[in-house]
Amino acid sequence: MLRNLLNFSILVFVVLILYSCKGTSSDENQLLDSTTIADQVNKAKQIIYGIPSPVETAMLMKRAGAKYSQEFLNPIENLGNYSSTLSMALNLGVYSADLSFSSMFDQSQASIKYLSACKKLADDLGILNAIDKSLITRMENNINNRDSVMEIISESFMNTNSFLKENDRGEIAAIILTGGWIEGLYIACQIVKNTSYNQELMERIADQRLSLNTLISLLNDYKNDANVKQVIPMLEKLKVIFDKIQSKSSKLEVVEKDGKTYISSTSEIVFPKEVFDELEKVTSEIRSNIIK
């Protein structure tokens, strides 16, 4: 033991001597070292996939003229059905979308219920303190102030996805986002179906083809995960339909007007009713499999 300790001490001593020698090398060498490392680092590129959050989707729907309907949301009573990691993660996304949707339309009681449902699923998934009691109390105290409510919801999402990414559970964060995205798409399709094909909302649904590609890329980062393997085919089914939407657009130009910046371009989207009907049908099937 003593001999091992001595050997280790000698090793540390030698390493320190070598390190200090490097520290006193010439400026030219330092410059060479810095350049080489900087060049290597420069080649490294991290890719981050920005998926639309349920808050953003709910806001888009409201701007497009959507009306609130409780029947489009996943009933709270289903909460007890979710016991596997996959069903809990997907439905945490679903309830997050329902929470955003009900809050955007000032449905205070429904919002508190959905936030509590999200808390239960986040707790069951081991996402510690993402949605704590103080957040629910803050929600209750500010329930009539939509800005505060949206801020609280945004904070709960950030706590959830930062916790998962920091704990090397990015695949769960990706599945939650998928659940939220599918629920947003489902609600939007139901509204369109019940409002004589609201044109603006149809355009926002067509826009989801762009987010779908990003979402698939994100999930592909975790394609060896058993749960992710079950989720990717759902999105690929939707992609086949989204690919039937034709679009063309002009080059983007940045225009300054009245102190604001606009990115202008013309865009033409062909989204036939038959394609919408097919999308609505498949989305409903996928969503009912998720929430059952």
Place this chain on the structure above:
Amino acid sequence: MKKIFLSLLAFNVVFFSYQSFSQCKNFAKKICKLELLPYVHDGIYNATVLSEGETAELYKTFYAGQEYRIAVCGDENLPPIQFQVLDTDRNVLYDNKKHNYAKTWDFKLQSSKQLIISIQVQTAEELTDQILSGCVAVLVGFLNVEDTLQK
């Protein structure tokens, strides 16, 4: 002895990685998020530890008619952070280097598009033995629906 040494090494790696991530989360939440005000944060956490010279890219769809703010912030010990907003053909729509490394950019789109936010930590002007690294956060916010409709 070797086991103790390896355990200590493993502990240090895990402990310091965790610390960096936790600091990153707090940095994004407590410092960078304030840059978004009065825009509502979309709730998505995009933050990572980058070293000088290192780059990252965020791919995101931005929707027609919505008013957005992008905020890109770096740890105070890092050199300035350059961010560019590109279209999918990599044409530069905005470069904060031309605006004194501004931390935010506000814009509105006429039609929905996927954009790329390309970030690069600039290299420090002074040469040192160490490569500086720290947290960089990219947050996206949008204006409340009523505000947008009024405007």
